[in-house]
Amino acid sequence: MQLARVIGRVVCTAKNETLQGLKLLLIQPLTPEGKPVGKPLVAVDSVGAGAGELVFWCRGREASFPFLPREVPTDCTIIGIVDDVTVSQRQ
Numbered sequence: 001m002q003l004a005r006v007i008g009r010v011v012c013t014a015k016n017e018t019l020q021g022l023k024l025l026l027i028q029p030l031t032p033e034g035k036p037v038g039k040p041l042v043a044v045d046s047v048g049a050g051a052g053e054l055v056f057w058c059r060g061r062e063a064s065f066p067f068l069p070r071e072v073p074t075d076c077t078i079i080g081i082v083d084d085v086t087v088s089q090r091q
Contacts (some may be wrong), residue, residue: 003030003082010042020071022027025049025078027057032087043076054082 009025012019023045029038041057046066049055055078057063063077 002072003032003034003040004028004043004055004057004078005030005036005084006049006051006055006078008051009083016073018039018070018075019044022072027055027078030054030084034067034085043077043078044072044074045078047081049078049081054085056080056082057059 004027006025007028010024010026012024025043025045026040027043028036028040031037043057044063044067047055057076057078059076062074063074064072066077066079067074
């Protein structure tokens with residue numbers, strides 16, 4: 001799981017029928033300190049996240065697990081909304 005910030009929405013007029021009713025969001029991956037890293041990604045929202053929220057997400061086969069038994073063709077899914085992040089200093 002990784003951190004990201006929701007930076008936008010994706011609207012598709014034509015998409016796979018198994019994605020009907022699911023929200024697609026644009027997320028910017030972040031470091032644990034909150035700095036942007038990598039390119040933005042399109043993620044299927046499984047938790048009702050909104051613009052500007054800090055979320056955690058997963059990729060790969062596990063990204064479809066929140067929708068079981070429904071088979072959703074995704075490899076990037078928002079799986080939680082983050083309330084707080086505490087980064088301890090290493091010594």
